[in-house]
Amino acid sequence: MTLDRLDALEGLAAGEYRDVLDFARGQALERLGQWSEAAAAFDRAAAAGTELAEPATVRAAAARRLAELADRSRLDVSTIESYLNGLEATERRLL
Numbered sequence: 001m002t003l004d005r006l007d008a009l010e011g012l013a014a015g016e017y018r019d020v021l022d023f024a025r026g027q028a029l030e031r032l033g034q035w036s037e038a039a040a041a042f043d044r045a046a047a048a049g050t051e052l053a054e055p056a057t058v059r060a061a062a063a064r065r066l067a068e069l070a071d072r073s074r075l076d077v078s079t080i081e082s083y084l085n086g087l088e089a090t091e092r093r094l095l
Contacts (some may be wrong), residue, residue: 003028019048023056026063035067069093 006025013021026041032089042060075086 019045019050019052019056021063022048023059026056026059030059030063033070035063035070039063050087 003025006021006028007015010021022041022045026038026045029035029038039060042056042063045056045059069090072085075090076082
């Protein structure tokens with residue numbers, strides 16, 4: 001699903017299926033690499049307390065972890081060597 005389609009569906013659903021739409025939005029944002037936004041969408045889906053709550057909680061935690069790992073602002077870019085060292089450290093945290 002695209003984010004535009006989700007926006008249109010939210011307007012049509014008038015508050016119904018909020019958990020399903022938030023979960024789908026989280027999935028779409030994951031595919032775009034927008035990890036922080038995906039985590040927020042999964043958190044909203046989990047807060048609804050439906051049967052999607054457990055998988056949404058798991059996906060939110062994973063998205064937060066990936067957001068942390070993908071945050072390039074934490075890398076030291078003062079020299080190419082420090083930047084490459086930071087990338088290597090990030091790679092080790094992924095494993």
